[in-house]
Amino acid sequence: MTEKLWPLYEVFLRPRNGLAHKHVGSLHAADDEMALQNARDVYTRRGEAISIWVVPSKAIIASAPNEREALLEPSTEERKPYRHPTFYDIPDEVGHM
Amino acid sequence: MYTQALSTERPAAVSGPAEDPALLARFQARIDAEERIEPMDWMPRAYRQTLIRQISQHAHSEIIGMQPEGNWLTRAPTLKRKLQLAAKIQDEAGHGLYLYSAAETLGVSREELVGQLLSGKAKYSSIFNYPTLTWADIGAIGWLVDGAAIMNQIPLCRCSYGPYARAMILICKEESFHQRQGYEIMMTLARGTPRQRAMAQDALNRWWWPSVMMFGPSDKDSIHSDQAMRWKIKRFTNDELRQKFVDATVPQAQYLGLSVPDPDLRFDAASQHWLTGPIDWDEFWRVVKGDGPCNKQRLELRRTVHADGAWVREAAEAFAEKRRARRQAKAA
Numbered sequence: 001m002t003e004k005l006w007p008l009y010e011v012f013l014r015p016r017n018g019l020a021h022k023h024v025g026s027l028h029a030a031d032d033e034m035a036l037q038n039a040r041d042v043y044t045r046r047g048e049a050i051s052i053w054v055v056p057s058k059a060i061i062a063s064a065p066n067e068r069e070a071l072l073e074p075s076t077e078e079r080k081p082y083r084h085p086t087f088y089d090i091p092d093e094v095g096h097m
Numbered sequence: 098m099y100t101q102a103l104s105t106e107r108p109a110a111v112s113g114p115a116e117d118p119a120l121l122a123r124f125q126a127r128i129d130a131e132e133r134i135e136p137m138d139w140m141p142r143a144y145r146q147t148l149i150r151q152i153s154q155h156a157h158s159e160i161i162g163m164q165p166e167g168n169w170l171t172r173a174p175t176l177k178r179k180l181q182l183a184a185k186i187q188d189e190a191g192h193g194l195y196l197y198s199a200a201e202t203l204g205v206s207r208e209e210l211v212g213q214l215l216s217g218k219a220k221y222s223s224i225f226n227y228p229t230l231t232w233a234d235i236g237a238i239g240w241l242v243d244g245a246a247i248m249n250q251i252p253l254c255r256c257s258y259g260p261y262a263r264a265m266i267l268i269c270k271e272e273s274f275h276q277r278q279g280y281e282i283m284m285t286l287a288r289g290t291p292r293q294r295a296m297a298q299d300a301l302n303r304w305w306w307p308s309v310m311m312f313g314p315s316d317k318d319s320i321h322s323d324q325a326m327r328w329k330i331k332r333f334t335n336d337e338l339r340q341k342f343v344d345a346t347v348p349q350a351q352y353l354g355l356s357v358p359d360p361d362l363r364f365d366a367a368s369q370h371w372l373t374g375p376i377d378w379d380e381f382w383r384v385v386k387g388d389g390p391c392n393k394q395r396l397e398l399r400r401t402v403h404a405d406g407a408w409v410r411e412a413a414e415a416f417a418e419k420r421r422a423r424r425q426a427k428a429a
Contacts, residue, residue: 004414005206005207005208008198008201024263024267025195025198025199025263025264025267026198026201026202027194027198028207029413030410030413030414030416030417031416031417031420031421033420034413034416034417041191042191042194042195043191045184045187045188045191045271046271062137064137065135065137065138065139066139
């Protein structure tokens with residue numbers, strides 16, 4: 001029997017409640033359930049997580065680095081400083097705001 | 098566990114059309130500004146090839162590194178030691194897998210990388226071509242080999258390639274356990290019976306020089322260190338890392354009451370460094386080129402295990418197929 005190439009999955013862990021899942025790496029598995037088991041074995045040998053997500057890598061829709069300027073540059077602080085609190089001068093006498 | 102052969106070969110051969118000088122300059126500027134490079138970013142072909150080779154050699158080293166340790170798993174002196182060693186070996190497998198996935202982000206497939214190891218085309222750290230003759234070797238490996246690995250790997254946590262740096266952070270957290278369990282084994286033996294002390298000394302005698310050599314050839318003979326430094330893949334030269342290791346380790350040997358097998362070893366008050374005698378680079382090259390005590394055995398076992406594990410992979414696929422079919426039947 002010739003071996004099939006197993007799909008790639010991205011692994012995300014939630015270290016504890018209150019924190020978001022964070023990407024830690026990837027792995028190959030024959031199906032979704034085995035991906036979850038493999039993620040447990042490979043990425044959580046020391047209680048690193050209370051919850052695991054695995055996502056087929058091909059399901060992730062990513063922005064391209066060369067489109068960064070067009071896509072994301074318009075929202076930077078340099079371009080739209082007025083969206084940030086420090087843009088506004090409030091006299092000290094007013095107190096914390 | 099560790100990557101070393103890195104600077105023992107010619108730079109990765111890279112062919113193809115010349116790359117845009119503007120892109121090259123921008124890439125180097127990003128590196129100089131300590132920006133991290135991520136998988137989808139533009140990078141020079143030689144940078145990509147160098148990383149694929151380094152990361153995959155590192156992964157292969159972790160995988161082969163399980164063998165010398167596995168040799169003593171069933172003969173560990175106590176259940177506690179056996180559990181510790183099993184956990185360490187499991188970590189080595191995990192490290193190999195973190196690193197293979199980091200290498201894959203550069204556009205090379207897992208099958209290709211594993212194929213390079215099995216065919217003998219790829220190198221791995223030559224330290225694993227030495228045999229583990231006694232239980233004390235398990236202590237010496239944890240203390241010296243993992244100690245050397247940590248020296249080498251901590252700067253790699255700041256490597257310019259993001260996925261490699263992140264894998265190294267995971268690995269470094271775990272290596273610390275490896276080194277401490279090894280040193281504790283050495284302490285137990287060093288405080289034991291005369292025969293146990295002799296065993297500890299014998300292990301130090303055999304593992305000292307190979308560990309010192311793990312940092313690769315001396316800077317004056319290192320072929321592509323400069324480029325790797327410019328790309329911030331490497332942050333310290335081989336000799337700098339080696340010196341750090343020797344300075345850290347000699348006092349640890351003294352604490353154990355063991356003697357480092359180097360008659361020329363001396364503390365240089367002016368530089369505040371421990372200076373070693375001459376290193377036998379002929380031996381280093383012999384082992385790198387395939388003539389170490391266990392090169393053949395390591396590779397053969399790796400091939401056997403891979404072939405013997407085929408049924409497990411086939412069973413996993415059959416089971417996945419069954420689950421898919423069942424789900425489809427239910428949906429229909």
